[in-house]
Amino acid sequence: MASMTPARTSPPTDVxxxxxxxxxxxxxxxxxxxxxxxxIEEQGYDAxxxxxxxxxxxxxxxxxxxxxxxxxxIVLTDEHDALILxxxxxxxxxxxxxxxVRHIMHKAVRLGHxxxxxxxxxRAHLMVQVPTVRARMMESMSVASHMLAEGIAERTxxxxxxxxxxxxxxxxxxxxxxISRYWAENDFQDDLADLLDRALDVLANGLTTKNS
Amino acid sequence: MASMTPARTSPPTDVxxxxxxxxxxxxxxxxxxxxxxxxIEEQGYDAxxxxxxxxxxxxxxxxxxxxxxxxxxIVLTDEHDALILxxxxxxxxxxxxxxxVRHIMHKAVRLGHxxxxxxxxxRAHLMVQVPTVRARMMESMSVASHMLAEGIAERTxxxxxxxxxxxxxxxxxxxxxxISRYWAENDFQDDLADLLDRALDVLANGLTTKNS
DNA sequence: CCTATTTTGACAGCTACTCTCATTTCATGG
DNA sequence: CCATGAAATGAGAGTAGCTGTCAAAATAGG
Numbered sequence: 126m127a128s129m130t131p132a133r134t135s136p137p138t139d140v141x142x143x144x145x146x147x148x149x150x151x152x153x154x155x156x157x158x159x160x161x162x163x164x165i166e167e168q169g170y171d172a173x174x175x176x177x178x179x180x181x182x183x184x185x186x187x188x189x190x191x192x193x194x195x196x197x198x199i200v201l202t203d204e205h206d207a208l209i210l211x212x213x214x215x216x217x218x219x220x221x222x223x224x225x226v227r228h229i230m231h232k233a234v235r236l237g238h239x240x241x242x243x244x245x246x247x248r249a250h251l252m253v254q255v256p257t258v259r260a261r262m263m264e265s266m267s268v269a270s271h272m273l274a275e276g277i278a279e280r281t282x283x284x285x286x287x288x289x290x291x292x293x294x295x296x297x298x299x300x301x302x303x304i305s306r307y308w309a310e311n312d313f314q315d316d317l318a319d320l321l322d323r324a325l326d327v328l329a330n331g332l333t334t335k336n337s
Numbered sequence: 338m339a340s341m342t343p344a345r346t347s348p349p350t351d352v353x354x355x356x357x358x359x360x361x362x363x364x365x366x367x368x369x370x371x372x373x374x375x376x377i378e379e380q381g382y383d384a385x386x387x388x389x390x391x392x393x394x395x396x397x398x399x400x401x402x403x404x405x406x407x408x409x410x411i412v413l414t415d416e417h418d419a420l421i422l423x424x425x426x427x428x429x430x431x432x433x434x435x436x437x438v439r440h441i442m443h444k445a446v447r448l449g450h451x452x453x454x455x456x457x458x459x460r461a462h463l464m465v466q467v468p469t470v471r472a473r474m475m476e477s478m479s480v481a482s483h484m485l486a487e488g489i490a491e492r493t494x495x496x497x498x499x500x501x502x503x504x505x506x507x508x509x510x511x512x513x514x515x516i517s518r519y520w521a522e523n524d525f526q527d528d529l530a531d532l533l534d535r536a537l538d539v540l541a542n543g544l545t546t547k548n549s
Numbered sequence: 550c551c552t553a554t555t556t557t558g559a560c561a562g563c564t565a566c567t568c569t570c571a572t573t574t575c576a577t578g579g
Numbered sequence: 580c581c582a583t584g585a586a587a588t589g590a591g592a593g594t595a596g597c598t599g600t601c602a603a604a605a606t607a608g609g
Contacts, residue, residue, distance in 0.1 A: 150587085
């Protein structure tokens, strides 16, 4: 074969680093996720079995479990959390943590809305309907809580493992998680960013009694 | 077994109303729970199967599932929640809700400590170790949150279903749940009542920054 | 004691999930 | 270009939680 590109010796530097293996892995991963979301939209979560997912993704059931430890993880796992942590660490240290949280959460909301709006919605929907998914979600909240704790501990001069920091961060994260649920239960009518601001306000200032 | 009243001919009027059927049901229920806790102490949670539980409780596996929908429920389900809700409703309406919560939670802690201290500990322990149990616990928190929401909505003159109330109650309940976890992770060294007060303080006043 | 209702046990079945092992696919150095 | 080693995959068997059905046993009421 007359190869047009003699530049075989110097591979392009912008898409390299990833061998065929890595690329296939990414492909398989997204294939499984896409298949899952498609099937869920067609039949619902419970009616969708791993076998069906495997069939549509054209892999074996074994492979599905090799990529995702549980069925819930196929739906929930993403890379956002890591990104958000980076963002938090990037905020100026002297910024009040409430502002930091507001910034990164707004960014997260925008990210979800721009890149995969449909997925964001399905996820929130599943969180309302399917108990196991909600449970798994709360579990990951717990992890998020610990990440947030580091930032808050720094800024308030407390120990990360102190009861106070743990209680506070957990309450914040759980409060924020309630937003998605509220959003989904009200048929996605509200603007997520607005809900976020209202929730952060409550978490920062408490519930002001309307009369007294 | 019945170390109570020997009055065979005239059944006591304080424990009546319950036919043989109801009494057997209660017996079976507690038998299953006791068997479960015993087996868990011996072998751990995961190693304990429904079949083993059924054997020790001297019932069939079917019956176990008839009494408890999931394995986690055997460990977690109790009647406290209902009692706590009663207590909350019994508090004076003009009392600040933080005080109401403090009262009923203290009562709950005392109840757990007095009546079944071992169980309280095992439960907290399982909550730390077994993800599925923790998940199920959070789920019941969500229910508790909704109960609390009614009380808070009343006292703050807001709608029970408003975002504000939901976010706030969820954050409070989640924060309180973190107490158990902290307690168990620190080998039950602290006094639960103290932890409760500290947590409630944080939830009411926020995290006071130590320097500013 | 007899009948109606409830409770139970035995059984079959589904599915998420684990583990093992042989086969295939990719990477690499000669 | 090929041979060798490593990694990914597929196939299969097995476990356990959970659901549903149906007949047998226990209980309530007359």
